[in-house]
Amino acid sequence: MSWGLTRKREASLEPARSAVRRPRLPVMPLLLGGVMTLFLLLPILVVLGRGLSADFLSTLLSPVVMDALRVSLWTTLTTLGLTVLFVTPVAYLLARFDFPGKAVLDTLLDLPIVLPPVVAGVGLLLTFGRNGLLGPPLELAGISLAFSPAAVVLAQLFTSAPFYLRTAKAGFMAVDREVEQAARTDGADGLRVFRFITWPLAFPFLLEGLVLTWARALGEFGATILFAGSLQGRTRTITLAIYSALESDLAPALVLSAVMVLLAFAVLLFVRGLAMRRRPGL
Amino acid sequence: MTRTLLFTALLLTTGSASAANLTVFAAASLTDAFTELGKAFDAKTGNKTAFQFAGSQALRTQLENGARADVYASANTAQYTPLVDQNLVAPGQAFVSNKLTVIAPRNNPRVTRLPDLAVPGVKLVIADKNVPVGDYTRRMLTAIDKSGTYGKDFSARVLKNVVSEEPNVRQVALKVQLGEADAAVVYVTDVTPALKPSVRVIALPTRFNQSARYPIGVLKGSANPEAAQAFVQYVLSPGGQQILKKWGFQAPR
Structure with missing residues (x-):
């Protein structure tokens, strides 16, 4: 708006020169950019519009939807717990210690991020399935993963934990070593240094990693449907329920899709907020 | 450049009347039988038949939401008749049964x-x-x-x-x-x-077993209704039935 006004005024004062100096409205980029923006946002708006209709609440409270939300909530929370427990040490070791082959390992651990989820499912099946590599020993130990919520968790852990690993590693690397050293000089042991210095200082990174991991785990589909199957109230997560409902009663699929859009939006806001706090001024 | 594009577009839209590109939506259980049947049909007619195999309920949802296809073959009438009622497909002809x-x-x-x-x-x-x-x-x-x-x-x-x-x-x-x-x-x-x-x-005792009836029909939105009808005819013909029988299907009852 203001741009247009300035241009008009200047044009009346110095018609010939301003025409040369002023940048022209970039029509082509504007047009292409507009098309792309619409392309990215329109489907999301349509999902929201269709999902948040009059019978949103009654559909939300239906068993199909509630079961899916419950399964997703419990499996993703378990995934997050396991991620913190097992991935934090990996991130810490990679950030703090050098060893032969570290660069290779570091790269390899990012593989699940770029791997198609369905390939992850095949891998899990061939490893932990009944006829898989670890199937017979697991069976001997009385552990049966096939079609269990544990299989859902494994699929989520495999595909999403690397997101936490990446940010946690960056977090540990950003912690000032001198602060840790000072605490150690004051007599704190390794665990206490980690608990009271390293962990709190790296926490915003860890939190961002956890939120990204959670979002990825919540959206997991390919590996889950292949490795864990799909049964309402047991292994049918939100995404699996959407897929299943699409083929019969559209309403639960729309409501769950709208819920996912809202959750995704919240995740983005949260991560954005964290980043702003970490780097004030940006 | 533009001329080449235009020419290609022209070629794509007109094609020749004898060689049509057909899209057949078919129940997942028909995967092997229809793949072989499609090859035989193409060899006979010069058409190019492409298949999409999935659960009939998934195909029905896609068709209801505007998917473009020429022929629909479902594994039961429950996933077929609603499309007839919506005037999306011709009334189904039973072409095989299954157990x-x-x-x-x-x-x-x-x-x-x-x-x-x-x-x-x-x-x-x-x-x-x-x-x-x-x-x-x-x-x-x-x-x-x-x-x-x-x-x-x-x-x-x-x-x-x-x-x-x-x-x-x-x-x-x-x-x-x-x-x-x-x-x-x-x-x-x-x-x-x-x-x-x-x-x-x-094996299931016959008295408990169910007879799955498969309907097939030409979709109203087909761009090649004649070729689509020819495919349906071929499925019902002795040659088509022979292939279906080979893959374990039974004659419609």
Whole structure:
């Protein structure tokens, strides 16, 4: 708006020169950019519009939807717990210690991020399935993963934990070593240094990693449907329920899709907020 | 450049009347039979037939939401008739029928007879209730209940053992092929030469079995209604029926 006004005024004062100096409205980029923006946002708006209709609440409270939300909530929370427990040490070791082959390992651990989820499912099946590599020993130990919520968790852990690993590693690397050293000089042991210095200082990174991991785990589909199957109230997560409902009663699929859009939006806001706090001024 | 593009576009839109590109939406159980049948049809007519195989309920949803195809072949009337009512497809012609069977992994002895399906702890995989084979499976269980042979609560006990409800019959069969499930209910035609080495077949008594009727028809939105009709005719012809029979399908009843 203001741009247009300035241009008009200047044009009346110095018609010939301003025409040369002023940048022209970039029509082509504007047009292409507009098309792309619409392309990215329109489907999301349509999902929201269709999902948040009059019978949103009654559909939300239906068993199909509630079961899916419950399964997703419990499996993703378990995934997050396991991620913190097992991935934090990996991130810490990679950030703090050098060893032969570290660069290779570091790269390899990012593989699940770029791997198609369905390939992850095949891998899990061939490893932990009944006829898989670890199937017979697991069976001997009385552990049966096939079609269990544990299989859902494994699929989520495999595909999403690397997101936490990446940010946690960056977090540990950003912690000032001198602060840790000072605490150690004051007599704190390794665990206490980690608990009271390293962990709190790296926490915003860890939190961002956890939120990204959670979002990825919540959206997991390919590996889950292949490795864990799909049964309402047991292994049918939100995404699996959407897929299943699409083929019969559209309403639960729309409501769950709208819920996912809202959750995704919240995740983005949260991560954005964290980043702003970490780097004030940006 | 522009001229080349224009020329290509012209070629694509006009084509020749004799060689049409056909898209056939077909139930997942028809995968092997229709793939072979399509090749024979193309060789005979010069058409190019492409298939999309999926659970009939998924195909129906896609067609209801505007998917472009020329022919639709469903594994039951429940996923076909609604499209007729919406004037999306011509009334269906029954072209084959099919039967159910129970399969189990060859190296897994947990399920050897029909009543084993109700033994607590058995991992049974069936199709979702909207999938035709999932619907037939539940009807079969109800028929067993009514007969009283294995007790009136047989289906309730069997359904308690279901560990996964899959989106199409091929996914159901896959779970047994991989050895993940102890048993599954599929069509007899799903026990293909590729599957046979890894599974055992537990036959269902005729009095419990269901007769799956498959309707086929030309879609109203078809860009090549004549070629589409020719495909349907070929499916119903002795040559087409011969191929379907080879893959275990029975003549329509």
